[in-house]
Amino acid sequence: MDPNLTSNHFLSLPRPDASVGTPAGVPDTTTLAAHDFDVDTRTGFMPPQPPIARLPPAWESWEAALDEAIRLQLQLGHTPGLPEDEIAKSESWRGRVRSLPILPITDLKRSELYLRRGHHVLGWILHFYIHSLPPNASIVIPPPITLPLLQISAQLQLPPVLTYSDDVLYNWALKKPLEQNGVPALDNLRCLTLFTGTKDEEEFYLTSSRIELKGVEALELMQVIMDETFVGDDIAIRRITQYLTSVATVIQDLRTMLLAVKEHCNPDIFYHHIRPWFRGVDSDPNKRPWVFAGIEEDPSLQEPTELSGPSAGQSSLVHALDIFLGVDQYSHASSVTGHSSSSGKSAFLDRMQMYMPRHHRTFLNHLSANPRPLRAFVEGSKDAGLQEAYNAAVLALKAFRDAHMIIVALYIIGPSRRPAPAFAASAVSAERLDIQKDYHVDTLKGTGGTELVNFLKDVRDRTAGAVLPPA
Template sequence: MPSDSLLRRPHFLHISRHHTFDISTVAAADYDVDVHSGFMPPQEPVARLLGEYEAWEDLLDHAIGKLKLAGDAFATVQDREYIACWRQKVRELPIVDADPLYKDERALRRAHVVLSYLTHLYVHSVTHSPSCPISIPQSLSIPLVSVSRELGIPPILTYADTIDPSLPVGPNNIRSVTNITGTGDEDHFYMTSARIELRGVEALTLMRATLDETFLSDALTITRVSTYLTRLAGVIDDISALLMSVRQDCDPDVFYNQFRPWINGGTAHPSGWNFDGFAKLSGPSAGQSSLVHALDIFLGVEHPPHGSSESTENPTHPSPSFRPSTSSGMFLQKQLLYMPRHHRAFLSYLSKHVDQPKLKEAYNSAVDALKRFRDGHIRIVTLYIIAQAKGNVDPSSLFSSAAVQSGEEAKGPRGSGGTLLVPFLKSIRDNTSRTFIHRGA
């Protein structure tokens, strides 16, 4: 089944959970955004499902740190026998009705975590024919699809499944949900993502404060908005520093060869995975971070569909929010229809006051910080994936500005989200650069 047919309406991912959302305001509570944890859930997660669902937890306990990746040259005969026995237990597991979990959002999230990890462990513990879709046992697929439908997310491991805060929420009080390899490297990788999300809480606060100011146009308001944008640039730079800190305790070889293969999704297999009509769903990816999407939308960074003429457009054009109505401009206008009205008001506000040097400088500083974040992301991807795929583990040649600008290292490898890596990251970095308001704008 083609991947683009998976979300054909009326697919459950287009259906909200029990109610529609009011997008007429930017009140954090309206969007399940917490003032302390941002896009991360503010409640302490359910540590373990009980009752009839404990069989899922037991299977996960018996897999973590015990299963070997398919093709692991160091796997013994005993390892293979253990894997075969564990997989048989998965297939023989009774199909459990997930409906009783619907009453508790936290229990639903835990069920999605457990069932998703079990599915990835089941898939990646043996080799599969590239010509046939990988079949997922109904003991996993039926409850996973049911839980996913209720949560409104895909039935596969997601970025949000890999981390959870503990109470009280803070950068030093978070943990990885499940550590497949049992290594500190895997923990540090996930904790880096969590710390980025938590540092982003201030960014969300500054964006919300800025949007609240866009109904006024006096000099004092412009000064306040400029101050918010300047502070936002500083927060984005902090996020970039956190991103680069992944190198401190996560070895690229461990990442690439030991735990990254476990989280690959259906896009990593030529024929995808086969359960309930789903085939090529991607695994967890940084592209699933709501924080980064929020920064793009707030700053008006436009990412046209791959292959559009935008990629060759003159980069000296002003920010897409202020461009004349071209084909790419039409794309942005369509996206504006999906934004909360406060976001549309902010972009309109910028376009009306683009001649204010202080405001222009502050806006450009925030965009430039976002560009630096994306430069850093390219560096990390090059070190952790591209160099590993090529067998070049010498990082000294990977961090030059020329390598970052060209993105030549990534012609083939794909991310766990299924995209060609550096070409994709380079394109969104370049789109960010095009968002600058230039002097002649």
């Protein structure tokens, strides 16, 4: 077991070969070790302790380069009328990045926590470097970033680009220290790294962090429901009915928390001043390729093919809800992927699992292998109350996706129609934005590269299609 992974085991799921070596009809409760999942009983997919905030001194030059980018308040290279001194300041910083030593990662491999921090730091430097470039400049990532970032990414089995885990899961600290073994309060979080230093950007990331922490309640309910499905008697059906009602309530709370981002994150500031920093290749309006200079120096490295950038579609919590409720065959089967069918890329939500921490992918794969899926159990029970509770949970998930549509209308569609403001608030009403009738929004790209509106509408509608008809 990796001593740097301290999460507790969460879900007890039979292995796919549960029937081997066990009496007929008796489920094998053998489970994967805790480090195979890295899902904590208190914090879910968030780490149970705050992520480390700095690498050891051997890699201080990376940390210093990131600190400097933040201190200099680098500006987006495509900013209209960007003053010459800002252009020169950005190029001077990029020059110092190009002159960094190429640091080995051998000792980083001894610690998962150090590897995560390395990916975080280099990923943020990468995005500062790329998005501070003039809009007509070629994107050539220098070897001091290319080699260690690709090597760390290979170890973590992640793309060499910022991911949801870099922005959310491993980008937080505590405002006030916790008591021993305490659970972080939702209002006791702050971000480690920001592009703009604004409250708007911090609130955008922390909204997802709070959703992840609240989602622990859903994970707990999933565990007890699966235990009950293996009993399967009338008492178990009554308990599952109650638990599913609670699952629906938790998902409704997640929806409320998602919409609460409106309280502290200004839509125009987000769209014009924050969002461009973390976009990947797929959402670059200029379609510029990313050239990783120096990759040939390490024959073990491969040219990256996944460079989408962070997306809410990389949240393991939402995928877990999809899989557990059995709606993934509907929501993940969307034909709207943001890519042509000839591209060879899988459906977007399945592809986004490649951007998740590998232990969380193991968790989702193990959850998918549950030999007694909930949806099949509900269908086979012919119990009207159980079916009603199941449908309530599915409809709550659909309502969560409705809320996502509202956020898209407020934070992307609306600002896309307006010129970039200075850092000042402006009142916008999501209710005034009719995404069904807007004639040009279908071409808007999500940070993951999807044709945003069509994709979200399709996933939302397919989730609703998972509702079971009356028994």
